[in-house]
Amino acid sequence: MNPREMIQDILAKKEQVKNVFFVACGGSLVEFYPPKYFMDSEAKNCSAFLYSGKEFVCAAPASLGEASLVLLCSHSGKTPEVLEAAELARERGALVITYTAETGTPVNLAGDYNVIYGARTEEGSHYGDSPVLLSLRLMAELLTITEDYENLDQIIDGITKIDTVIHNAMEQVADRAKIWGAACEKEEMMYVLGSGPAFGNVYGFAICSMMEMQWQHAAYIHSAEYFHGPFEVTDKNTTYVVLEGSGASRCMDERAIHFLKKYGEKYEVVDAKELGADIIDEKVVDYFTPLMFYKVMCVYRAELAKLRNHPLETRRYMGKVAY
Amino acid sequence: MNPREMIQDILAKKEQVKNVFFVACGGSLVEFYPPKYFMDSEAKNCSAFLYSGKEFVCAAPASLGEASLVLLCSHSGKTPEVLEAAELARERGALVITYTAETGTPVNLAGDYNVIYGARTEEGSHYGDSPVLLSLRLMAELLTITEDYENLDQIIDGITKIDTVIHNAMEQVADRAKIWGAACEKEEMMYVLGSGPAFGNVYGFAICSMMEMQWQHAAYIHSAEYFHGPFEVTDKNTTYVVLEGSGASRCMDERAIHFLKKYGEKYEVVDAKELGADIIDEKVVDYFTPLMFYKVMCVYRAELAKLRNHPLETRRYMGKVAY
Numbered sequence: 001m002n003p004r005e006m007i008q009d010i011l012a013k014k015e016q017v018k019n020v021f022f023v024a025c026g027g028s029l030v031e032f033y034p035p036k037y038f039m040d041s042e043a044k045n046c047s048a049f050l051y052s053g054k055e056f057v058c059a060a061p062a063s064l065g066e067a068s069l070v071l072l073c074s075h076s077g078k079t080p081e082v083l084e085a086a087e088l089a090r091e092r093g094a095l096v097i098t099y100t101a102e103t104g105t106p107v108n109l110a111g112d113y114n115v116i117y118g119a120r121t122e123e124g125s126h127y128g129d130s131p132v133l134l135s136l137r138l139m140a141e142l143l144t145i146t147e148d149y150e151n152l153d154q155i156i157d158g159i160t161k162i163d164t165v166i167h168n169a170m171e172q173v174a175d176r177a178k179i180w181g182a183a184c185e186k187e188e189m190m191y192v193l194g195s196g197p198a199f200g201n202v203y204g205f206a207i208c209s210m211m212e213m214q215w216q217h218a219a220y221i222h223s224a225e226y227f228h229g230p231f232e233v234t235d236k237n238t239t240y241v242v243l244e245g246s247g248a249s250r251c252m253d254e255r256a257i258h259f260l261k262k263y264g265e266k267y268e269v270v271d272a273k274e275l276g277a278d279i280i281d282e283k284v285v286d287y288f289t290p291l292m293f294y295k296v297m298c299v300y301r302a303e304l305a306k307l308r309n310h311p312l313e314t315r316r317y318m319g320k321v322a323y
Numbered sequence: 324m325n326p327r328e329m330i331q332d333i334l335a336k337k338e339q340v341k342n343v344f345f346v347a348c349g350g351s352l353v354e355f356y357p358p359k360y361f362m363d364s365e366a367k368n369c370s371a372f373l374y375s376g377k378e379f380v381c382a383a384p385a386s387l388g389e390a391s392l393v394l395l396c397s398h399s400g401k402t403p404e405v406l407e408a409a410e411l412a413r414e415r416g417a418l419v420i421t422y423t424a425e426t427g428t429p430v431n432l433a434g435d436y437n438v439i440y441g442a443r444t445e446e447g448s449h450y451g452d453s454p455v456l457l458s459l460r461l462m463a464e465l466l467t468i469t470e471d472y473e474n475l476d477q478i479i480d481g482i483t484k485i486d487t488v489i490h491n492a493m494e495q496v497a498d499r500a501k502i503w504g505a506a507c508e509k510e511e512m513m514y515v516l517g518s519g520p521a522f523g524n525v526y527g528f529a530i531c532s533m534m535e536m537q538w539q540h541a542a543y544i545h546s547a548e549y550f551h552g553p554f555e556v557t558d559k560n561t562t563y564v565v566l567e568g569s570g571a572s573r574c575m576d577e578r579a580i581h582f583l584k585k586y587g588e589k590y591e592v593v594d595a596k597e598l599g600a601d602i603i604d605e606k607v608v609d610y611f612t613p614l615m616f617y618k619v620m621c622v623y624r625a626e627l628a629k630l631r632n633h634p635l636e637t638r639r640y641m642g643k644v645a646y
Binding site for chain 2: 026189212218219221222232251258315323
């Protein structure tokens with residue numbers, strides 16, 4: 001069932017989709033940041049919420065009910081918190097859509113609709129078959145029917161172009177990622193800044209790429225919030241990575257960069273505009289830059305891992321000890 | 324106009340309040356975390372959103388309109404981003420409520436309803452006259468009328484008790500805050516963990532109390548998300564503060580504490596249950612513990628500031644240079 005058929009099927013069952021809950025943990029939660037951002041930016045009559053799995057279960061939203069759609073993501077398909085979230089959602093009468101990479105896993109069996117990702121979309125896109133773009137497409141299909149959303153064609157066109165965008169962007173940062181890796185090899189602490197649709201990437205680069213994969217102290221800071229406290233730690237010795245967006249949020253990132261130019265010294269700017277996302281229609285490009293940022297930052301983290309001789313897969317706790 | 328009269332006045336003007344936007348920056352944003360959490364937990368038909376001021380303006384939500392209520396907070400009353408947010412909200416036809424400490428300031432003049440906080444509530448509560456509890460009370464009044472919310476009396480009763488709770492809790496941590504200050508005096512990096520209603524405190528302690536007021540590297544981590552990446556940096560030398568909630572979210576914090584007991588060594592647990600918030604009715608106590616945590620953590624940060632001879636008011640950029 002493709003995203004359009006899925007939405008048609010959902011709307012045949014439900015009179016109204018009043019709200020959408022995006023629920024996952026860690027790296028999978030990051031996948032849902034752009035579609036949540038899309039809903040906030042585009043949906044007039046359907047609210048969207050982003051929850052870490054266990055928080056969703058413990059602090060169950062009062063508005064979760066029969067008019068709700070709950071999207072769950074678990075790469076392994078085994079995340080217990082996501083499974084609990086599925087149970088709660090179904091108890092409340094919501095429709096559940098799951099995204100997993102592994103078929104036959106508990107999460108893959110827990111939804112009303114269960115999507116396996118990681119192959120290719122109908123249109124042949126490789127990166128389009130990721131939770132972030134599959135769920136973005138799904139939301140765009142939903143709003144097209146329920147609210148006359150006007151840019152679905154541009155979304156679909158963006159999905160056909162994302163492979164090219166990502167390929168070019170990754171190539172473009174190859175050299176500077178090496179320089180960055182060498183400069184950061186011995187850094188104790190790393191701040192990651194960004195805003196708008198890229199804030200999920202800011203979070204993900206800090207908690208997954210740095211903390212989890214490099215055992216690197218890191219913190220994620222919203223570019224606008226930077227000026228309301230966090231900038232007081234800035235000096236010539238503090239390290240920053242800034243994801244500079246291309247859309248309306250860009251001014252917040254620019255302001256932070258302007259400040260870092262004056263009072264910092266060790267900062268890396270990763271600029272969406274420069275990386276060529278603009279072959280995607282400007283009305284929707286904001287929803288695609290996060291995946292580009294993610295893949296580009298994979299190039300950066302790989303260089304750090306290589307220099308430190310600390311492979312990205314190395315864990316001391318995750319999947320190794322009981323917790 | 325007290326909160327009840329304000330809601331009655333609003334509902335006389337608006338047929339329906341479809342959604343509520345809480346908009347502020349930095350420390351003031353933290354004030355709005357508990358009422359946003361209250362709305363998520365209690366409101367069946369009214370959605371709530373929390374935005375940093377500039378993000379709200381740049382990524383203006385599509386659902387912001389005539390059926391919206393926008394709550395703004397600026398302690399100084401001069402925050403430019405909050406002023407921009409007020410303009411946007413009024414352009415869209417929303418009703419705007421402002422909370423400021425200073426009368427006659429731009430933000431204080433920008434709303435349909437403008438509240439000055441920092442004196443005492445009608446019932447004589449000192450801490451009750453803070454943005455966090457004034458806006459909590461406002462939301463409880465709203466839901467009482469629109470959704471038959473049943474615990475307004477318990478909320479009002481909680482406001483009469485919060486001064487006692489905070490006074491006792493601050494006294495109780497006095498000695499251990501001294502020990503903690505001495506232990507952390509030379510720490511390079513501080514992680515702050517917590518979940519549920521206290522997550523705003525986790526954020527605030529990291530970005531305001533530590534980064535802004537102590538120029539201390541810090542990161543805020545959700546207790547549930549800790550296990551999906553961040554815990555890989557944990558070792559016997561990494562410093563943590565865990566805010567352990569008393570309600571449904573407590574299990575997430577307990578899990579993190581259990582892990583830290585095994586693999587960490589330098590962690591401070593600040594336990595809401597132990598601090599005596601339970602004189603407030605259990606149906607609403609979760610919405611009051613954040614203010615208790617805030618005041619308790621003020622005791623902690625003061626000890627650090629004293630030992631470091633780095634007064635909490637010391638700034639190098641905020642209000643000192645152009646940015």
